Structures are given as C-alpha cells and as structure tokens.
Amino acid sequence: MLRYLPQIPTWPQLPNAGYLESMYLQYSGGMPFVTLDPAKERLFMDLRGDIWADLERFYERVLEDDLEWFAITPQYASGLHAFIGRLWRTRPPELVMVKGQVTGPISFGLMITDERKRSVLYREEVFDAVLKSLALKARWQARQLQRLHPQVLMFIDEPYLSSFGSAFINLSRDQVLQYLEEVVSAIHQEGALAGVHCCGNTDWSILMDTELDVINFDAYEYFQGMTLYLDRLQAFLKRGGVLAWGIVPTNPQIAQGSAETLRRKFLEQVADLEGRGIDREVLLRQSLLTPSCGMGSLSVETAGLVLQRLAEVSQAVRADLSAAPPKGKRAKTRASA
Numbered sequence: 001m002l003r004y005l006p007q008i009p010t011w012p013q014l015p016n017a018g019y020l021e022s023m024y025l026q027y028s029g030g031m032p033f034v035t036l037d038p039a040k041e042r043l044f045m046d047l048r049g050d051i052w053a054d055l056e057r058f059y060e061r062v063l064e065d066d067l068e069w070f071a072i073t074p075q076y077a078s079g080l081h082a083f084i085g086r087l088w089r090t091r092p093p094e095l096v097m098v099k100g101q102v103t104g105p106i107s108f109g110l111m112i113t114d115e116r117k118r119s120v121l122y123r124e125e126v127f128d129a130v131l132k133s134l135a136l137k138a139r140w141q142a143r144q145l146q147r148l149h150p151q152v153l154m155f156i157d158e159p160y161l162s163s164f165g166s167a168f169i170n171l172s173r174d175q176v177l178q179y180l181e182e183v184v185s186a187i188h189q190e191g192a193l194a195g196v197h198c199c200g201n202t203d204w205s206i207l208m209d210t211e212l213d214v215i216n217f218d219a220y221e222y223f224q225g226m227t228l229y230l231d232r233l234q235a236f237l238k239r240g241g242v243l244a245w246g247i248v249p250t251n252p253q254i255a256q257g258s259a260e261t262l263r264r265k266f267l268e269q270v271a272d273l274e275g276r277g278i279d280r281e282v283l284l285r286q287s288l289l290t291p292s293c294g295m296g297s298l299s300v301e302t303a304g305l306v307l308q309r310l311a312e313v314s315q316a317v318r319a320d321l322s323a324a325p326p327k328g329k330r331a332k333t334r335a336s337a
Contacts, residue, residue: 011079019041020076028112244287
C-alpha cells in the first residue's frame with residue numbers, strides 16, 4: 001500500500017484473516033442486540049423480549065459522546081491497527097492525506113438481520129441505533145487517522161446502493177439522503193472529508209445532492225451511468241466535489257489491461273464528459289484515480305498488481321497532462337485507494 005500509494009494510503013480490510021473482519025461484522029462492536037454465530041461466521045440482532053432497556057443504555061453512550069465505546073478493536077480490524085502502527089513509525093514524504101472507510105448504513109442495514117432473518121434496515125426503532133453506531137465509529141476512526149495526518153478522507157462503502165430503485169430496496173429517495181447525511185455529517189464534525197463508494201450503477205444524483213466531498217464510481221465497467229446526471233455533476237463539481245474514478249479493475253481482467261490501455265480509457269472518458277459540457281480543467285483538477293472496487297477477496301499477489309497498475313496509470317496520466325496541459329494550465333490528478 002505505502003509502496004504504490006504513498007500520497008493517499010488506506011488501511012487494508014482483511015476478511016480472509018477471520019470472519020470478524022468482514023465489512024459488516026467489522027463495524028458491529030458496541031451495537032446493541034448483536035449476537036455472533038461463529039459456526040456460520042455471521043451475526044444477527046436478537047430482538048426477542050424487551051429491547052427498550054438495551055436501547056436506553058445505548059443512547060446514554062451516544063448522548064455522552066463516548067467515542068471509545070465505539071472504537072474498532074484489533075480483533076475486528078487488524079489491518080487498521082497495523083496501518084496506524086506502520087505510519088506512526090514512518091510516514092512517506094509524499095503523504096498528503098490518509099484514507100479510512102466504514103460500511104454504509106444502507107448496506108449494513110440490509111445485510112444484517114434479526115433472529116427471524118428480517119433486515120434491520122426496516123426495523124425503525126433498531127436501525128436508528130445502527131445508524132448512530134456507524135456514524136460514531138466513523139468519527140472515532142477519523143480521530144485515530146488524524147493522529148497520522150491532519151487531512152483525512154473517510155469513505156462510506158455502500159455496495160447495495162446499486163440496487164436502489166429495484167424491488168430489493170424498499171426505501172424512498174429522502175430516506176437514502178437522510179441516512180447517508182447522518183454519517184456524512186458525523187465525518188465532517190471531525191473535520192474530515194467524506195466520500196461514498198458504490199460498486200455498479202446507482203442513481204448518482206442522490207449522492208450529488210448530499211454534502212459528500214467525494215463520489216467514487218466504477219469507471220472501468222460503468223462509466224456511462226455517470227453521463228446520465230450531467231446537470232447534477234456540474235453542480236457537484238461547482239461546489240468543489242471530487243470524482244474518484246475506479247479505473248483499474250479488481251477482477252481477473254487486471255492481468256489483461258496495461259497501464260497505457262487504462263490511461264487511454266480514462267482520458268477518453270474525460271473527453272466524453274467534456275463533449276457533454278463538463279469543464280475539462282475543473283474535472284481533472286477535481287479527480288482521483290482508484291481501483292474499481294475493494295480488494296479484500298483478492299490474493300496478495302493480485303492486490304499488489306492492482307495497486308502497481310494504479311500507480312502506473314496515475315504517473316502516465318500526470319505525464320500526459322504535464323506535456324499538454326489544458327488551456328495553458330497544468331491539471332492534477334491524484335492516486336488513492
């Protein structure tokens with residue numbers, strides 16, 4: 001990570017290290033009603049009986065702003081604690097920001113169920129506790145990362161937003177906005193930047209209508225989806241929003257794509273948006289390059305290849321833009337995980 005992404009490194013999620021490090025269980029510590037099932041490597045929320053006493057104790061922690069109660073321990077995130085230890089000892093001179101992540105409330109609420117296998121997203125009295133837990137865990141994490149560098153970018157991972165509008169997610173647009181904004185606001189409370197990553201297509205206008213600073217999309221597979229929201233994209237960029245282009249695939253196709261092929265693909269997509277009225281200079285100035293999706297399920301070798309390719313693409317794009325800067329000015333892109 002630090003070898004290839006010294007500017008904006010991120011801590012690695014390691015689901016293969018143990019089931020507690022999956023992207024859902026990883027953030028469950030401190031939540032009420034959580035019951036672990038080691039045999040099936042899953043958790044559920046046991047809501048049988050009187051839940052109100054447990055909720056009362058939970059909200060006391062929230063009202064006390066007890067961030068340590070919502071800490072993410074090494075048992076749940078060995079990658080986070082190893083990352084903090086490594087950067088605490090030695091920080092690359094190129095470091096400009098540190099990135100962290102938390103599972104988004106919509107995806108968490110859909111994946112985690114009660115004892116009757118109903119998604120807790122639809123249990124309003126319980127989901128509010130889930131939402132506040134995730135928001136406070138994001139704040140706790142931002143504070144830890146700010147010990148390494150004052151500039152922190154926190155991503156909210158929302159893979160299930162790609163199902164918004166289908167029968168799979170029974171939520172209104174306003175509900176999605178409300179849930180995301182609570183976590184975004186918590187991140188901003190700590191002075192960190194907030195981004196969202198969604199694999200696949202979604203209604204990008206929802207994310208552009210929030211106070212998010214960064215929107216991360218899979219530009220390798222789903223670029224055309226972004227072209228459906230040009231007016232909102234214009235407004236997002238105008239207020240300083242950043243597009244994080246997932247241009248390097250994290251599937252077996254990585255072995256087939258050279259850095260030059262991916263460089264051309266990215267610049268062709270930039271030209272496509274420019275042809276649709278998006279200012280090229282603004283777009284490039286407010287862009288990051290990233291992998292297309294998470295790498296937790298990849299082998300160490302494949303993950304290393306993805307990061308190496310990302311660094312190569314970033315360098316190639318920078319060189320290209322330095323040789324022919326748009327409108328007489330030099331635009332910048334940055335590589336991030």
